């Protein structure tokens with residue numbers, strides 16, 4: 001893993017993944033829309049002796065997704081690992097959502113991830129291989145909850161996209177997999193109307209393991225899927241949820 005791109009690398013699971021990839025020696029580019037959070041991730045990596053930089057990109061805009069996918073190639077010479085972590089939650093009963101709310105979440109979680117994959121795969125085809133890990137969710141492909149149907153639909157589509165593309169590109173040496181986290185200790189895991197304490201009570205009640213995942217635990221799975229140790233793992237969607245969907 002010489003070089004890596006992490007979309008959504010300015011916060012949460014994306015930041016933990018970028019830091020972990022850099023700790024293993026990868027030169028990392030983090031992508032997202034907010035410069036200050038991306039710069040904080042870069043600083044954290046550099047303080048650990050790693051190499052990183054950021055690119056401002058909204059993954060739903062084709063030129064910006066292409067710029068993100070090309071950034072490690074331009075700066076560090078290749079794109080060995082791409083982690084597509086940028087994502088948005090949704091909230092509301094199915095019939096109560098507005099068309100704009102529906103479109104925003106589907107646009108980021110499905111279209112944005114597809115756009116990034118499209119340009120990442122083009123670079124990986126040219127260099128003769130690579131690994132892509134998409135960050136999906138247990139909500140949707142593995143378990144349903146109320147008030148999150150747009151998010152669930154988008155993550156189900158993302159898991160299916162992952163597996164379809166995995167079949168297409170493994171003959172070219174590009175391994176594509178996904179992780180599907182359960183509730184993880186980031187801003188996204190606090191639901192509307194909840195305090196962090198409410199969230200902790202809900203999680204302790206619902207999750208057999210009795211706690212949230214740490215972002216670093218999701219990052220560890222991403223790193224394994226991207227590593228040569230997972231060379232025969234293709235089109236897998238790895239659930240990491242403390243037993244919630246077991």
Ligand SMILES: NC(=O)c1ccc[n+]([C@@H]2O[C@H](COP(=O)([O-])OP(=O)(O)OC[C@H]3O[C@@H](n4cnc5c(N)ncnc54)[C@H](OP(=O)(O)O)[C@@H]3O)[C@@H](O)[C@H]2O)c1
Nearest residue numbers: 008011012013032033034058059086087137183184186188
């Ligand atoms: N936390 C959980 O419980 C949980 C569970 C299952 C799955 N996940 C998934 O894990 C991933 C990371 O979420 P997180 O929990 O770490 O929450 P988070 O801290 O809110 O991270 C989401 C990231 O996505 C980026 N992003 C959103 N829209 C974007 C866009 N249009 N273009 C580029 N970047 C965009 C955000 O950066 P900017 O705002 O700077 O663009 C942010 O860094 C998401 O795909 C989420 O669905 C999370």
